Amino acid sequence: MNGLNAILVGLMDLMLSPFARVAPWVGLVFWSAVLGVGMAVIFKYTSNQRAIRRNNDRTTAAMLGMKLFKDDFGVTMGFQAALLKRIGLRLWYNLPPLLVMIVPIVLLMIQLAMRYEQRPLALNGPAIVELNINPEHWPTAKDLQPQLSGAVLETPAVRDEYEHSVSWRFSPQTVHDAALTWQLDGDTVVKQPIAVDDPDLHVQPVWSTRPGPGFWDGLLHPLHRSFPADSPVQSIVIHYDSGSTPIFGLDVHWVITFFVVSMLFALLSKLFIRVYY
């Protein structure tokens, strides 16, 4: 999983590299549009287009029928029933492309989330880091302290005996190469890089969680290598602030932008690739 994540992260870095120095929404809109068209093409070739078209036609017919034969209550209800059946079929016909696209789109969304969901820490701004310790190693983590590189510690450790976690407040002092390092059980060294706002870059990968073992954890938290099962540290969470991708002065969540733009371009692609939804 770490290998796959590394490839995906690298690929997405490459895709967004032309947009690194422009407003964040430009890259988001561009790739949303491209992916919208791409998804339309995939949809076309993985769905039963003839059946979808026929079903859409009959849905329209049922709606028109309600208008044309509105005087008879029984007939109108018959059209209502037909309409519900058509809607069910519509969802059914969407299932195959949905199954085909679900994995790549989820991976893609994770990659986009890594760039747009959270923002890096401000230079000199406060931040919280939280270590979740393997319960077996909790006794030996009693005096655990981070070594800071390019950052300063602002508070002593706060230990949660019940959750087996330790937290500190710190603030980054440099843009590049800021990191926190812990040494547990004498020989286990854990280093966690800190994402700090780089004025030269508009889109930076940021991910709050460095996950523990497990396939899904690794899949859903791709930026950092996951901890092995026997690691004294189970996960590290740095609490970054929510990201923002303003478009023309409006602060729109990046998922909404992605949703609207990709839908719009997928619909527009009907003009030249004859796809029916």
Added chain:
Amino acid sequence: MMLDSMVFDIGPITLSYVGPGAGVALIGSFLVVAGAIFSAFIGLLTWPIRRIIRSIRGRHAMAHAKVPRVVIIGLDGLEPTLTDQFLEQGLLPNLAALRERGGYPRLGTTCPPISPVAWSSFSTGANPGKHNIFDFLGRNPVNYDPQIATVRIREPRRKMKLGTWVIPLSKPSITAERRSRPFWSVLSDAGVFSAVLRVPITFPPDRFNGVQLAAMSVPDLLGSQGTYTLYAEPGSDVPDEDQVEGEGDRQCIEITQNNGRYVSYLRGPINSLRAEQPELRLPFTVTPSGDGSAVMRLDGQKIKLQPMKFTDWINVTFKAAPGVKVRGICRLYLKQIAPRFELYCTAIQIDPNKPVMPISHPKVYATYLAKLLGPYATLGLAEDTSSLSDGVMDDQSFLQQSYDIHEERERMMLDAVLRVPRGMITCVFDAPDRIQHMMWRYIDESHPARPPDPPAELTDAMRHMYQRMDETVGRIVAELRENDAVIVMSDHGFKPFRRGVDLNAWLRENGYLTLKEGAELPSGRYLADIDWSRTKAYAIGLTGIYVNQTDREGQGIVAEGDETQALIDEMAAKLTGLRDDDKDAVAVHEAIPRARAYHGPYAENAPDLIIGYREGYRVSWAAATGRCGETVFTDNTKAWSGDHCIHPDLVPGVLFTNLNLNAETANIIDVAPTVLELLGVTPPGHIDGKSLLWTEETSSN
């Protein structure tokens, strides 16, 4: 579950979705469900109110109705003698069942007995003098130009020229020539709902409480009544567009092979948005596949052409201006690739999904049918008889096309039966008429157009057609309730058309018509070579003869009044009993003066003399288009070998019903008042027919 698949919660991502298809489906479905629930709720809430309003407006619609529903199945041209024969042979069980339940009288027809006239009398319950339809083709008396007798389509009155563009500032006008009121409009006034499908002469559609799909007179995209196209390599046997006499239009486009493929174009309508009015064209290529089939690329579509098979309906879009599209549908038929490439294309018809002109009432009804049943033929005369007459198509492909259209119509009728539980439903099926026109030569051994030793499937084609019509009746009746009234009827019967009578040649022989000096025989189409200063009478259309009358015709020479009447009487006397000496037979049963045939405000628009031919005769192809030939009588050697344009007494239609009617002298004009009475509506004064229901008076008689 679907929603769960659509939206994920992955770590910091709070919302996501998988693809536009699912997105559109989910949002679209949600909106549709919400809309459906909302409309159902509103429908439930307002139904009692609407019911009250309807009964007030409709003056207690159907309160006096004798039956909940009247269903009329029109089988255009079903011939009584053939029907009798097949009934006797037990081949028509569904019609026989109706005969047993109700009756099976002859149904008198109109003068002349042709579909536009007869179905207009069916609709209005009136003689043609009141509904103004006398023929397919008429003439403008001022300049003698031919004109479609059933509808007028005029360009927008106001236009604005902007450089090379012409912007219309008003809508084109489409006006029906049929006058009087159809009985579904009368039913509408009483709040009764009707579904009227493909009844001839319903273009432009009527406005009434119900739904209607127009039929005869609906043009194709070229504005004609049906123009097919033949794409043929040089050396192919193609009809001469200027010389061929027939019932429709054709165009032949030469096509040549280039780099292994054929390149040509579909001809669309004139682009009236451009000052120079160019023809809109849609290019296509055809690439032979090597196995006798070919692949056509047309308008972004890849279409497989199988040899000797029709394609499905193909959507075509002509772009007249940015954002202005003219949509049509057509079917293709690959005749052959070798030795010479030949491809047939039906007339490009109005796309019912997005009609460029109103072909239904309400306008969305055409769309509703297209969405529900798929694309369908919209042309008034959809079965392409011209291509068979011209030898471009063969009998089997013509039959295939006719039955495909018939099936489309049957599905429409069955849908109407499902959707209209109370009121009136009628649909006219044209297949019997078209097939009898073209296949009669196979049951008539003395017909000049009969080929030697025709195959059995063609000599059986008529019997097969009657059986198919019976099956259609069976399928429709099976969907009806016991107390529904059923009427199965034809507008006229059918007879052979062996010999053509050139009325213009007869007029010329008898000194009533003179051609211009130097004019050759046959003369030009549409009365082109007539010397009006020396012509007293002329013929155009299927029906009869017009007097070249002063104060009416542009260059008339016969005075109105006594002189005209004397001329009419003189010609009628000569024509009645006119003999065809070559065949030793009487060709004309009776020539009927207009005044005797019609009464009503529009009677004067009819031909002055209506010719009622004997069986086997009809007006010749040349005279019908206003030509004058060399001889009065000619053999009809065209595939169009059966006809009904003879004396009305000789070609009645049929009437099957599950009602016990007083119908010994039933006529087509009696159907409308009968339906009105069945549905509890008093027939209005303009109706000439009488109800066929038994009254106390008729019962005692």
